[in-house]
Amino acid sequence: MLLVTDEHKFWDLTSAAEHMFAYLRESIVELSGTSAWSFDRGNVSSNGDSAYAQFSCVGVSGLRTNKLVISAIKQPDGTWAVAHTVERAAS
Numbered sequence: 001m002l003l004v005t006d007e008h009k010f011w012d013l014t015s016a017a018e019h020m021f022a023y024l025r026e027s028i029v030e031l032s033g034t035s036a037w038s039f040d041r042g043n044v045s046s047n048g049d050s051a052y053a054q055f056s057c058v059g060v061s062g063l064r065t066n067k068l069v070i071s072a073i074k075q076p077d078g079t080w081a082v083a084h085t086v087e088r089a090a091s
Contacts, residue, residue: 002046007039014044016051016072019080023070024055027084037068049074065089 004010011017024037042053052071067087072080 001043004042004044005040010039010042010044010051010053014048014051014072016044016048016074016080016082017042017053019082020051020053020070020072023082023084024068 002013004013037055037057040054040056042051044051050071050073052069055068055070056065057068058065066089068084070082070084072082075081
């Protein structure tokens with residue numbers, strides 16, 4: 001896995017980025033409410049068939065950070081299976 005800290009480089013390294021950021025946009029209400037997620041880092045497999053990206057946003061309390069990880073795995077038919085996990089900051 002290649003660690004990537006630059007969002008633009010992440011986009012350059014994997015076509016999964018398009019699907020992952022689309023997933024984030026489509027799920028924005030469920031995932032963030034009123035806060036915006038920002039890209040922290042990502043990992044891309046050497047063959048580009050899997051990737052994950054970590055995002056963060058300030059929690060409702062304004063003191064702690066929520067964390068979001070979106071993963072994508074290329075399926076045999078060429079589609080991407082995308083999923084997420086969220087770690088909410090304690091209030």
